[in-house]
Amino acid sequence: MTLGEALVRLLEAHGVDTVFGIPGVHTVELYRGLAGSKIRHVTPRHEQGAGFMADGYARASGRPGVAFVITGPGLTNAITAMGQARADSIPMLVISGVNAKATLGKGFGHLHELPDQIGLIGKVALESHHIAMPDELPAALADAFAIFASARPGPVHIEIPLDAMTLPADALSAQLANALPPQPEAGAIAEAAALARDAKRPLILVGGGAKAAEEPLRRLAEALDAPVVLTANARGLVHGHPLGVPASPSFKAVRKLMDEADFVIAVGTEFGPTDYDMYGDNGFVVPGNLVRIDIDADQIARHHSRLSIQADASAALDALVAAVEVKPKMDGVERAAAAREAARAELSPLLSEQLRVVETIRDTLPGSIIVGDSTQPIYAANLYYDHDRPAGWFNAATGFGTLGYGPPAAIGAALALPDVTVVCISGDGGFQFTLPELGAAKDAGAPVIFVVWNNRGYREIETSMTSVGVEPVGVSPAPPDFIKIADAYGIAAERLQSVEELPNALRRAKAKKAPYLIEIVVD
Missing domain, CATH: 3.40.50.1220 (TPP-binding domain)
Known part of the structure; x- marks a missing residue:
């Protein structure tokens, strides 16, 4: 058994059932043991999506989300998702490759080379472990899962050099964490x-x-x-x-x-x-x-x-x-x-109308998980909204505040809790950050209902510019035809002209039991 194969077996021992990742030449050996394991692999369209899916999985399930990414650009693509997880205390384990041990820090120009990968990621992750020899892996995993179980969680990173992945590791056994959170004095x-x-x-x-x-x-x-x-x-x-x-x-x-x-x-x-x-x-x-x-x-x-x-x-x-x-x-x-x-009463009439969208979703599909991106209805509901399910309302519009979070995080949540309806609310601008993840939802059979609030641009930013006397610039990126894009992925979709049409559209979407897109065109 190689170290790459042992990694999969050890993750299973820690209760991991799903991994989000995009394989590459620098992680082939990490995938050697996946096919024969009980761990499900989900392929996003971008490593940032892998991180956001792991985040949504963790928030919905309460268990750590796990991502596999390649050396260099794969890991740097995932940093944004790790930053959001750090800000919101989400347990996330990111496992990456790194170049061969003898080349590290030499600047030879190897594929995917960074000057100091572990130093870079250590500024975002709670901890970052370099596995030079197989016997270091069980302790690193135990340390990560101990943090998740007993402390304020966040992202933990483990990197394995290319030449360490193939080392023999038959004798490795899991060091299961028995750590408990601090008890009150x-x-x-x-x-x-x-x-x-x-x-x-x-x-x-x-x-x-x-x-x-x-x-x-x-x-x-x-x-x-x-x-x-x-x-x-x-x-x-x-x-x-x-x-x-x-x-x-x-x-x-x-x-x-x-x-x-x-x-x-x-x-x-x-x-x-x-x-x-x-x-x-x-x-x-x-x-x-x-x-x-x-x-x-x-x-x-x-x-x-x-x-x-x-x-x-x-x-x-x-x-x-x-x-x-x-x-x-x-x-x-x-x-x-x-x-x-x-x-x-402090909500403006406009914010009240935007809040009504979220309340309509809650009342039409009670007990659902609603995952948000940074968009106007989410801003309004973060100000005032009473959700009907503990841990069933989350978004990236506070704290680190990433755009593009909603769609992949909703996919992760839907895969974590397949019996729960999951709705994603995203703006037309933010959705374009991670629009290809529609394909990941289709591949994985994640029945997310994507609700796109299409006001043809970054209207919240435009309002902010106008309010301080700045002429709006760069806030009107043209949205695509979301219905055609959904159709191109084989996903059913419909366009609404008013919020009054939303309840029936949501019922149709839930009945499909498959990914579904609802676009609301905003005047």
Whole structure:
């Protein structure tokens, strides 16, 4: 057995069932063991698509997404996807080749050569491992999966030189990670419970780090009678609950709710500006009397808090629920309702119309996963939107903010959860970044419903230019005929002239049980 074959066997031992990648001459040996394995290989049309598919797979399934890419340009093509995964704490394993060991750093001009590939990728990945000898691989994989299981996740990279891939590796066995996330310290939980006992206007702020903790989150909110403010990456938690506030902390109404709170618990949120200061007005102030719960010590250290609890969100919330005294009902429901109503009223008529698109999809196809690109309906819904499925709303319009994320990420999500309807919302501009991934959806049989918001250009950027007196330039790239392109890939498609036509189109799309494209032409 070669090292390349052993890699596949070790990935299987770690529970990997899908790999996204494009084979090349520098990764042929990594593919030697795939045909006889239980791992499914999905071929995107670009390595960036491989990374985004792995990202969507991970967000939908909760398991690490894995990508195989070639040396040099394959890896650099995937860096953007790794940057998004780093920003949003998504577990992603990227495995690449690298040139033969004796040539590294010499500048001989070999195919796909970089001056320092591991140094380059190490600036984006949480860790980057160079495997010079076969016996180094099990530990590198164990380290990656330990990070995914016990710490704030993100992208991890492993590179294997061309001349190491063919080395004998019969004796390798998996080092399975038994790492657990940090557990809450009892004294800190008791202190937090004491602070909660004295609070008259408690509040909970929730980010994407708590998206797997809905049940203890709901119980804590009800015990404290505390409104729950959800950032974009936390949407889908406490759906429809009277204490839920699915609105951006950038809204004046939500900031007022925070200002008036006398005790705030922040769970799994980094207080990032794209959530808390979207308009760049510097109006957000970290709340006083703050208890912060986060799995990452570095993240906790970035903002002052009255009390910090480094722990997994579910474990910390479970412990806190057990420790707090159940408060008599005060005015939590009323405060939450007032914040919801006032925040929604801050949406302009145009944003409200764009939000209606997303709400129509949710109401027509309940329980779906909605994956977004950077486009107007997604921006509107990131401001205010109550999704009906935990971890079922995600996009790249916050944090790193890549374009072209939506289509491949939706494919990854659909392959991770084949029994769940997956809808991708993309603008005509962003869709063109990864338009060929329609072919990958067709090949893989991923029944994604692609909804294209066609306003013939980068209208959000055009509006930004106009608002500051800059004459718009470069914001009107001509869109293709999306219906013809879908047809060229053998994908059914239809064009709508109004949002009113959308529900019936969505039902037709779901009935197809295959990739389907719906274009909405925007006036």
